Amino acid sequence: MARIRIEREKCKGCLLCVSACPKGLITIDKKLNARGIKPVRFKTDSLCLGCCMCAFICPDCCIEVYK
Amino acid sequence: MAKTKVLMTGNEAIAEGAIQGGCRFYAGYPITPQNELIAYMARHLLPAGGVFIQAESELAAINMVFAAAAAGSRAMTSSSSPGISLKQEGISYIAGAELPAVIVNIMRGGPGLGNIWPAQSDYFQATRGGGHGDYRCIVLAPSSVQEAYDLMALAFELADRYRNPAIILGDGMLGQMMEPLSVHSPQPTVHRKKNILPNKKWALTGCKGRKPNIIKSFYMKEGDLEKFNLRLQEKYKIIKQKEQRCDSLFLEDAQVILVAYGTMARIARGAVTKLREDGKKIGLIRPVTLWPFPDKVFKRLAISDKRLAILVIEMSYGQMLDDVRLAVNCQAPVEFLGRSGGGVPSEGEIINKVRKLLRTREPEN
Amino acid sequence: MNKIFSRPKSLRNISTHYCPGCGHGIAHRLIAEIVDELGIRQRVIGIAPVGCAVIAYDYWDFDCCEAAHGRALAVATGIKRVRPQNIVFTYQGDGDLAAIGTNETIHAANRGENLTVVFINNAVYGMTGGQMAPTTLLGQKTATTPRGRSAATEGWPLKISEMLALLPGVKFIERTSLHSVQEVIKTKRAIKQAFQNQVDKIGFSLVEVLSPCPTYLGLSPVEALEWIRKTMIKEFPLGRIK
Secondary structure (H helix, E strand, O other): OOEEEEOOOOOOOOOHHHHHOOOOOEEEOOOOOOOOOOOEEEOOOOOOOOOOHHHHHOOOOOEEEEO | OOOEEEEEEHHHHHHHHHHHOOOOEEEEOOOOOOHHHHHHHHHHOOOOOOEEEEOOOHHHHHHHHHHHHHOOOOEEEEEOHHHHHHHHHHHHHHHHOOOOEEEEEEEEOOOOOOOOOEOOOOHHHHHOOOOOOOOOOEEEOOOOHHHHHHHHHHHHHHHHHHOOEEEEEEEHHHHHOEEEEEEOOOOOOOOOOOOOOOOOOOOOOOOOOOOOOEEOOOOOOOOHHHHHHHHHHHHHHHHHHHOOOEEEEOOOOOOEEEEOOHHHHHHHHHHHHHHHHOOOOEEEEEEOEEEOOOHHHHHHOOOOOOOOEEEEEEOOOOOHHHHHHHHHOOOOOEEEEEOOOOOOOOHHHHHHHHHHHHHHHHHHO | OOEEEOOOOOEOOOOOOOOOOOHHHHHHHHHHHHHHHHOOOOOEEEEEOOOHHHHHHHHEOOEEEEOOOOOHHHHHHHHHHHOOOOEEEEEEEHHHHHHHOHHHHHHHHHOOOOOEEEEEEOOEOOOOOOOEOOOOOOOOOEOOEOOOOOHHHHOOOOOHHHHHHOOOOEEEEEEEEOOOHHHHHHHHHHHHHHHHHHHOOOOEEEEEEEOOOHHHHOOOHHHHHHHHHHHHHHHOOOEEOO
């Protein structure tokens, strides 16, 4: 069991985490954040391995991982 | 403090004065006519517990000095005119980051590679900032080997007090000439090793037990740089008020006052002595600080005295001349005698110029 | 559940000014993590460059110093010589380290200064608007090579890491990349080694990090990583150089 927490206001929408997640659990949010950018959103925690791939590649340090 | 008499060149005296004044970091690049200085530092700074680096260029040297000052050390570099031009970027950063550092310029002829003969043609560069931005360096101009030694400790103290670069402006003649000198103790003993530095809370030492320190000259937020510049201007105003220094001779009754600094002032003094022996009322003002320029002394003079004339003498084609004119503010005629590119106005040339000046002014007497 | 990944203490909790997908953010975080892990935050002094990372000191939470463009290694030398007990590193881009600062780089390396250098190579000038870098690839279009870099007029991409490896004063050089999670992990390992070397007084250690600049490559962040993987590492092969 694991999950991630994304700071949506810090997210710049580069989507590197989306491509890094081996389970495809990160997607683009439909709602804009205060930057006027569509940040990423964590889909579900049922499959999350807590592998931290998303957090390792995030250039803006806006992902925390819990396991 | 026990004093010892030694015989030294100006360059060596500057280096020894720096070490005695607490300098513990030197980085430089060889250039004539100041090579004795870097060699002296190479011999004596390490035994005094300091760091000596022969840098790969003047650019590297001045940036090493920037860094050593940022880390809290009393740091200096030295060079001569073309090398000082290369250091200007770093001096601007030192001023912008408000770091205390000392830069020695043993001037030679210019522009360009010029030659290796003495000159005073870097006055503008030294007193107007020299690099980019609205800043000033404190500029001290020794005119003897003893004074070159003595002013080093003052340069470090002023640099520390105001967190500002200080320049020692000498010339090739001062650097190369040998004179007897009283030093604090037989060199290279370290004098005042402890407690020499004021507390530098801002220095980079690692953030143990405090918030991180940042040394920078970069202000991107709107209005921040203007605020910083205003603060610098306030500091410069205080320096102008408090730190003007000059030497003078026979100002009470002088009808012609010679104004000269450094090596040129020694020759001017000789001319004053000879003219006085001849009954001529000649005086001398020798600025010791070129920035702040000692304009107070000019204002104190009987400037309303219509008989008074001023003769500025430089080993340049008229740079300090501008500051004298600003200080005199059109209250007296300001004449000029100068040579450059290795030419030095002689005592005879000065005497002839003064006699001519007195002749043309006689009808007014 | 335990928190197993979060912002390192040495990285301030503020957003950076970097473009989306810029490698600087990753490299900054890796350095902050390493500083925390080695327990050196109280004695580390970072030297920020001129270039996009000019205000790196706003992001790191430890003592930092500015350096004029290209002079970071002269500044690092000055600080380290005065305070050998501190851990001093420079963070420099390709223009800073391999163009305007080549002289300072070579001579600090040749003196064998006990310093750590993190060299960010993104093959382009970011801060000034996408001009040619010394490491720009042949054929690569930039603002100042609009027809692509030509060896005949602009010369070849400068391999400064290989050049530095020739110097006896240099103890450790590795080229890594940020183009995938695996490579980010390898980059961290290399930079950590470069810091550890300084702690152990081994000597001059440099890690060249191939880093994405999506904005001036004209690519999306994901495509920029692909470009490094497919194109850039052919010119700048990864691995331990010394």
